[in-house]
Amino acid sequence: MTERSRLPELNQPIETGQSPAVADLAAGGFAAETEILTTTGPRRVGRLTPEDRVYALNLATSVMQPKRVLAVEPVTPTDSLVEIRTRRGHLKLLQDHRIPYQTKSISRIRTHPAGELATRQEYKFVNDWQTRAYPRLEQVDMTELAKEYEVGVTPNCHGHTFRARLPDGCEPSRYGGDVGYYFDPDTFETYRSSIEDTAAEVTIHAGPNHWRRPITFDGDDFLEFLGWFITEGSITHSSNRDTSEIGIAQKTASHRERIAELFDRMEIDVCVSENGFSFSSKLFARVLTRLCGGSSHEKRLPEFVFTLPREQQELLLDTLFAGDGNDWGVYYTASDQLAADILRLFAYVEYKPRYTVRNGNWQLYLGTSRDGFSSTAHVSSTTDTSPCYRLTVADYSAVMAGMDGKFQWVGVSQVG
Known part of the structure; x- marks a missing residue:
């Protein structure tokens, strides 16, 4: 993963006519089963409300930011829908719904009605974007995270x-x-x-008779620790003592070495076994439960992760995949909230979210975003009488949308 340049002005709304992609917006509409990536995870388009914030893209500047939903309006199709189906994308749209695209010869983003895609043979989805620049988390102070200490x-x-x-x-x-x-x-x-x-x-x-720990930690070290805890960690509360044990399971030799070095840098003494690492701390147990959840089904990412610079988000994501990922870039979790958070994190580090759910377990795919489609091989018409939904979003003209857990940047119906 590589760092991209940052734009200095990221909060300015798009002016109508500033970009052809904005000026040419048509009504369009998404099929009912379409999901939109929001700040709480994927959500069916018809279930969006004005209280929701979706991840939206300024097609003129390629900047992604959360934007408010302004309106969701049902509309009955009067013609066949256009279906785009690729390995990394699946969409059903009204004929006049705008598709942002690029071509091999022209990198500038343009839009085209879905029903007229056959006028070109090869298209590229929007594959490059960036987010607002945030300051680094240089240091973590436990007094800011703990309520009682x-x-x-x-x-x-x-x-x-x-x-x-x-x-x-x-x-x-x-x-x-x-x-x-x-x-x-x-x-x-x-x-x-x-x-x-x-x-x-x-x-x-936490108080008298409890282990004392350092009061501050390096920001990168703390994020890496959170990554290992979220993906491999557990909290066990003692039944006969006023303490809690933090455990991180790990048997892979290279990962064990990395975790041991991390605890050395953090100056936390741990017990080491063939199954992993552990240490006692009621204070850490409270902080980790509040930030990340306790059991495997409750795990989540702390919200501050989404206001970190990209390089620190990548550090956390790399650690998560080192724990519960595999060599093919698939992450596994039983937590609905953690799955939603990691899909959000994908978008921040410029990976298009993609997932499946099998037997209640999420599989999240960290794949390349450089994909496209052919009008002859991937675009077809489909008859569907179910209601579609027109989506109006504040300021920006594209959202991360898709079906079957496959997301791409797609135009909205209107920009408010």
Whole structure:
């Protein structure tokens, strides 16, 4: 996966007439079984509401952003529908629905009514796009993720000197012997800079008698840790002790080496077995459950993942596939929410979502996006009397749409 250039202005709406692809919009309509990729995952077009936000593409700038649904209107077909079926795409559309396309000789994006595609022989779907540029996640602070915690501070000087250097009102909640002093969340956040200036070490835990862990982590390391936990992790709550165990299953030698190095960098001591890695932390259990879900059927991606720069999204995606993927670029999960989130993540790193569901398990395909279709081999007419739906979206003129779990960039009925 390679990084692409970013555009400085990404929030400007398209002006009518700015691009032929926008000016030539026709009414069109999607078949009822068409799914649209939204910010909560794929959704049938007829079930969209004005509360939904869909992933939309500015055909003039090739920028993708979530955009509001403005209207969904049922319409009864008066003619046969146009069906486009390829290995990576399946669409049924009204005759006048606009299809964005490129050709081998002309890279500029144009649109053509679905019913007139036979006027050309070979088409390329829109295969290149980019998203808004976000700042890197340089560091993760556990105090920002944990709701209940206690901070342990080992002074870099004698205890009396340490106490004397603290500002008025900055009182430790208790003394911890060899560790030093402990502070409750409110006191620590209020006087954090003064406390850290006189500290040799600052750690965090759920409370007395719990393991202390580092308070901050490198952003890339934390994302990689989340990836391994989401795809291979578990949380076990002790029945006879006030603690929880975080486990990451892994038997592949190369992956085990990568995970061991990760825990070394994060300065987390772990127990190693032939099946994987584990460590105890009630605080981590709370944070991971809130961010990523607990059981395999509840797993999900944290929402902040979708405001990361592309290179960090790729790091997370690579880690996920190292855990539950295979050599053919297929990811497996039993979690409906995780499947929806990864399909969304595909679009952010410029992969067109594609999936199947078998026996309640999702299979997500990380395949090339450089595909197209032939008007003679892949386009046909089909009779369908089911209602179609016209979709109006704010600002941008194409959405990620498809049937049978295969998505492509397709024009909308109107831009509002």
